[in-house]
Amino acid sequence: MCFSDLCRVRVALRIRPKNTDELAQGADFDTCVELQPECKKLKLKKNNWASESYQFDEIFGENSSQKRIYEVVAKPVVESVLEGYNGTVMAYGQTGTGKTYTVGQLGKEDPSERGIMVRALEHILSSMSLETDSVAVSYLQLYLESVQDLLAPEKTNIPIVEDPKTGEVSLPGAAIVEIKDLEHVCQLLQIGETNRHAANTKMNTESSRSHAILIIHLQRSLKIKEETTVSIPSDTEHTLPGDLPLVLKSKLLIVDLAGSERIDKSGSEGHMIEEAKFINLSLSSLGKCINALAENSSHIPTRDSKLTRMLRDSFGGTARTSLVVTIGPSARHHSETSSTVLFGQRAMKVVNTIRLKEE
Numbered sequence: 198m199c200f201s202d203l204c205r206v207r208v209a210l211r212i213r214p215k216n217t218d219e220l221a222q223g224a225d226f227d228t229c230v231e232l233q234p235e236c237k238k239l240k241l242k243k244n245n246w247a248s249e250s251y252q253f254d255e256i257f258g259e260n261s262s263q264k265r266i267y268e269v270v271a272k273p274v275v276e277s278v279l280e281g282y283n284g285t286v287m288a289y290g291q292t293g294t295g296k297t298y299t300v301g302q303l304g305k306e307d308p309s310e311r312g313i314m315v316r317a318l319e320h321i322l323s324s325m326s327l328e329t330d331s332v333a334v335s336y337l338q339l340y341l342e343s344v345q346d347l348l349a350p351e352k353t354n355i356p357i358v359e360d361p362k363t364g365e366v367s368l369p370g371a372a373i374v375e376i377k378d379l380e381h382v383c384q385l386l387q388i389g390e391t392n393r394h395a396a397n398t399k400m401n402t403e404s405s406r407s408h409a410i411l412i413i414h415l416q417r418s419l420k421i422k423e424e425t426t427v428s429i430p431s432d433t434e435h436t437l438p439g440d441l442p443l444v445l446k447s448k449l450l451i452v453d454l455a456g457s458e459r460i461d462k463s464g465s466e467g468h469m470i471e472e473a474k475f476i477n478l479s480l481s482s483l484g485k486c487i488n489a490l491a492e493n494s495s496h497i498p499t500r501d502s503k504l505t506r507m508l509r510d511s512f513g514g515t516a517r518t519s520l521v522v523t524i525g526p527s528a529r530h531h532s533e534t535s536s537t538v539l540f541g542q543r544a545m546k547v548v549n550t551i552r553l554k555e556e
């Protein structure tokens with residue numbers, strides 16, 4: 198039997214440990230957050246008298262391990278991608294709060310520091326048969342509404358194409374590199390990181406002013422032994438004669454979003470204003486899509502920005518999505534922390550329709 202279930206976007210909140218400046222403030226350090234991980238709540242202090250409480254799917258304190266973050270936030274999405282569904286894992290928050298650490302850390306010296314990208318590929322490689330299945334990656338950066346290839350930096354302005362019949366999103370011209378093993382994964386992510394840094398230095402910007410998007414493409418061959426009815430993540434059940442290979446294609450997007458803080462436009466010039474405009478455009482359009490999905494609206498405004506166009510077939514619908522919102526502990530950033538927390542709260546209302554496997 199095949200049936201539908203409703204599955205919300207899972208949203209976790211992670212706080213980074215105090216940085217050197219914050220530690221140096223000693224007893225003068227003022228925080229606006231209080232975590233209650235046992236009841237998955239965050240208390241955000243407005244002032245000495247008032248605070249608001251927010252519930253999340255999970256709260257990760259400053260000592261949470263990268264392994265635990267992967268297991269709670271990303272593993273369920275990776276498991277559903279291995280079953281043939283599309284999925285997205287995103288990190289959202291102010292610059293300096295640990296988005297890249299959570300998602301993109303390579304852990305070259307210490308494997309326990311590895312972030313979600315490396316762990317997801319490690320998990321996928323160990324769950325697949327490389328004789329019959331394949332896994333490939335594209336690694337892109339979205340800066341000023343231009344898609345740039347982090348594995349082939351000469352490729353810029355890559356178009357985003359949506360198949361009118363299937364709704365499938367593709368990026369013609371972007372490098373898609375087949376993965377052999379974990380060492381190869383680390384090499385590719387390192388190339389991407391170096392190119393991201395070089396591109397941003399050339400553009401005189403910080404990496405946190407761009408979105409980095411790793412797309413993992415999976416193709417799995419299932420051999421059906423005898424006449425069987427299977428439920429696959431399209432929309433119909435299929436009865437297949439024996440010994441017919443069934444190819445399942447799915448993809449996972451892991452997104453390190455640009456810093457969510459608003460740049461003070463009055464004090465900024467030239468490219469800073471351009472950056473602010475485009476980051477605000479893409480993050481607010483992501484917010485609008487999240488709101489529309491949360492309200493179960495029939496129109497999801499994905500066409501407003503390239504970020505949401507890229508996410509179109511991997512976010513909402515039957516795709517599984519997890520979001521980590523990252524915050525710092527300092528009261529100085531109360532307003533940015535508050536806006537990050539509210540973004541996460543809206544995302545918790547998004548319901549994706551997941552068709553469960555037959556019993």
Ligand code: ADP
Binds near residue numbers: 298
């Ligand atoms: P963002 O991507 O949000 O701009 P980063 O990931 O670059 O922030 O983190 C800023 C700094 O804080 C980096 O030096 C990073 O190593 C450190 N950091 C962030 N989160 C953690 C954490 N959970 N544990 C240890 N260090 C962290």
